[in-house]
Amino acid sequence: MTHATGLKYLKNGCLPLMWCPGCGHGITLGNMLRAFEELDFTNENTVVVTGIGCWGKSDDYLVTNALHTTHGRALAFATGVKAYNPKLNVVVLMGDGDGVTIGGNHFIHAARRNIDLTAIIVNNYNYGMTGGQASATTPSDSRTSTTVYGNPERELDVCALAEAAGANYVARGTVYHGWDLKNLMKEGLSRKGFSLIEVVSPCPTHFGRNNNMKVAVKMLNWLKEKGVTKEKYAQLTDPQKDGYFVIGKLVDKDAPDFNTRYEEIRARAMGS
Numbered sequence: 001m002t003h004a005t006g007l008k009y010l011k012n013g014c015l016p017l018m019w020c021p022g023c024g025h026g027i028t029l030g031n032m033l034r035a036f037e038e039l040d041f042t043n044e045n046t047v048v049v050t051g052i053g054c055w056g057k058s059d060d061y062l063v064t065n066a067l068h069t070t071h072g073r074a075l076a077f078a079t080g081v082k083a084y085n086p087k088l089n090v091v092v093l094m095g096d097g098d099g100v101t102i103g104g105n106h107f108i109h110a111a112r113r114n115i116d117l118t119a120i121i122v123n124n125y126n127y128g129m130t131g132g133q134a135s136a137t138t139p140s141d142s143r144t145s146t147t148v149y150g151n152p153e154r155e156l157d158v159c160a161l162a163e164a165a166g167a168n169y170v171a172r173g174t175v176y177h178g179w180d181l182k183n184l185m186k187e188g189l190s191r192k193g194f195s196l197i198e199v200v201s202p203c204p205t206h207f208g209r210n211n212n213m214k215v216a217v218k219m220l221n222w223l224k225e226k227g228v229t230k231e232k233y234a235q236l237t238d239p240q241k242d243g244y245f246v247i248g249k250l251v252d253k254d255a256p257d258f259n260t261r262y263e264e265i266r267a268r269a270m271g272s
């Protein structure tokens with residue numbers, strides 16, 4: 001981020017941040033703040049809601065209004081904020097563990113309600129903060145501290161889940177593709193209804209170390225190679241698809257959001 005963006009959004013004296021060298025969370029935060037600046041999201045009109053985890057620490061560094069909530073429940077708190085004051089921009093930051101593992105139920109229902117929030121889920125394929133345990137997005141066969149010989153479970157596709165549950169906007173980016181990521185965030189933050197931006201990101205300390213990517217740059221090269229456009233992905237044959245994932249915009253709809261529906265029903269009940 002530029003010096004000016006940093007000064008505008010980061011708390012004085014917050015550096016150095018707690019994240020390990022090579023962690024993708026700083027790049028994600030920088031892109032989010034660039035999107036905030038371009039959209040004029042300010043301390044007056046924006047609330048950042050986080051859960052618990054390395055990514056969930058982000059609100060500690062920001063001058064925006066923030067709510068640091070419990071692990072897995074950030075979307076429930078955010079729903080309350082938005083339902084109470086629909087004028088606020090509510091942005092919810094969660095890791096894959098927070099957002100779709102322990103918090104899977106809240107995630108499904110926030111998307112189903114199509115409540116006007118933007119969820120930015122950083123998917124580093126494991127629980128970073130607590131020592132690299134497997135989460136619901138850990139790829140099958142991958143090694144983590146709780147699947148030392150390989151993960152016997154299948155991984156969850158966060159974007160497909162959001163789409164199936166009814167989200168208006170769904171996109172996936174990576175920290176390698178920073179410019180595109182900022183633009184996807186900007187679009188998601190501008191849309192009404194539930195928006196999900198999944199950010200595939202390196203955790204070299206745990207996921208990388210356990211999966212032959214000890215050096216951060218190896219993880220970035222992995223994102224560069226495996227994150228492909230819809231068109232490129234469609235050209236791959238089935239066995240080739242293994243490990244590749246689509247990046248870019250996946251869903252963009254305009255179904256009425258929760259607050260709009262609520263106001264319609266309230267007006268009907270009041271006889272107006």
Ligand SMILES: Cc1ncc(C[n+]2csc(CCOP(=O)(O)OP(=O)(O)O)c2C)c(N)n1
Binds near residue numbers: 095096099122130
């Ligand atoms: C109810 C509850 N269960 C478990 C924990 C312990 N815990 C804190 S952070 C965390 C993992 C966070 O992983 P993730 O959400 O993927 O974010 P990351 O640290 O990878 O950024 C866990 C299990 C907790 N704080 N509260």
Ligand code: SF4
Binds near residue numbers: 024129
């Ligand atoms: S443990 Fe992983 S997710 Fe947490 S700060 Fe370190 S690299 Fe980032």
